[in-house]
Ligand SMILES: Nc1ncnc2c1ncn2[C@@H]1O[C@H](COP(=O)(O)OP(=O)(O)OP(=O)(O)O)[C@@H](O)[C@H]1O
């Protein structure tokens with residue numbers, strides 16, 4: 001038994017104007033199990049995350065999160081329900097300091113003590129940020145920016161963390177660090193859906209995996225099984 | 240020395256008014272991605288309201304002039320706020336992030352409101368009664384007490400609003416929406432609400448600027464037009480959407496105007512301003528503190 005699905009997408013379709021980007025997506029994230037969604041350029045990964053977080057309305061389908069129906073709810077309500085996205089390209093507030101970027105992650109929270117505890121935890125995860133707290137976000141290296149982006153998402157105190165290609169363009173050592181932290185986050189009780197083009201890292205890190213092609217899910221299963229499948233090895237692992 | 244002091248106070252005072260005006264315009268642009276060509280109409284309305292209501296007040300209640308000024312100032316801000324709410328919900332809310340739609344809307348409002356003001360207030364220039372009499376001497380030069388006090392208030396208001404944008408939670412949300420709307424929404428910031436607040440605060444800044452200029456100039460329904468074009472110059476120099484840029488640009492333009500206007504001639508001051516714009520467009524098109532497109 002895998003247990004209970006925390007997040008469940010059923011029949012989700014999203015379009016840009018009249019062009020369908022993804023259709024009929026069924027996807028589940030289980031409690032305590034990292035799920036990954038892999039797919040190449042333009043497959044529709046980001047679009048699915050926008051559908052979950054409410055940045056894009058759904059043409060069809062439903063998004064269930066725990067006992068709540070998040071389908072076509074406004075973004076702020078979805079965030080309040082405990083879903084947090086680390087967006088593609090990090091999307092920090094460039095002229096704000098690192099500290100401000102982190103604090104704004106807790107924008108809707110009023111539990112000040114818990115917010116401070118989460119801040120300390122982010123500093124524990126990413127000690128490198130400690131001495132950059134007053135620097136403007138745009139002056140940070142790519143790896144540090146990614147750390148701030150993940151930290152900012154954690155500052156909302158999420159139950160589910162969505163990560164959109166967090167390792168893209170980063171040096172191997174940083175990719176390792178980010179991978180480890182994602183594991184730690186998952187073990188701390190925050191559920192994780194990881195979107196990646198870097199299938200090597202993603203499949204090794206996660207329990208469950210989905211493969212997206214041209215806006216549809218073409219394969220699903222345990223990550224370790226997909227890692228061994230010939231189709232995945234040929235298309236995504238370059239073997 | 241006395242002359243320098245006078246020019247300096249003049250510069251700080253017009254500068255603060257320019258800064259408030261331009262800061263409001265740049266804030267509205269940042270948050271809504273709308274260039275509000277009718278921004279000056281809030282400025283004008285505030286000044287007109289004060290000019291019209293103040294003599295009435297003085298006649299009826301006989302308080303000292305500066306008390307009347309503050310009461311009428313508050314009344315003017317209230318009037319502008321009502322106009323702002325109406326314009327936002329009837330018009331601007333439908334054209335968020337729509338540069339062309341909002342252009343047509345705001346140019347229309349610019350013309351419409353000027354016509355309405357002419358009709359209500361007539362075109363005759365009005366003057367606000369003196370608030371304070373007397374002079375103080377600074378650095379050996381005589382300055383009207385009134386000018387000095389208004390200069391102080393203008394600087395304080397500018398500083399206060401700067402703090403609002405930079406230090407408060409609301410200010411942070413405004414800046415976040417201006418820098419990256421989607422990322423801001425992902426932090427739980429309600430974009431539509433913040434965009435309304437941004438519009439009201441930005442328009443309020445124009446109204447405060449108008450109220451502060453009222454005792455120092457002749458007021459007519461077209462008062463705002465001149466300030467609008469200066470605000471565009473300031474924003475080009477400071478960088479579109481940049482708050483510190485608007486502040487620097489505002490004082491820079493005021494300095495050029497005060498000093499070049501005195502030592503050369505006011506028409507040279509205008510030429511100097513446009514030269515400055517040309518230089519910036521050629522050398523640093525993103526402005527002093529603007530960022531090149533990412
Ligand atoms: N704003 C948009 N307007 C129109 N079409 C879009 C828009 N964003 C994405 N698309 C299209 O939707 C499809 C899916 O895009 P999406 O960004 O979800 O892919 P992705 O899997 O995240 O790709 P990548 O790995 O490059 O990030 C693509 O065909 C893309 O061209």
Ligand SMILES: [Mg+2]
Nearest residue numbers: 045046047088
């Ligand atoms: Mg993507």
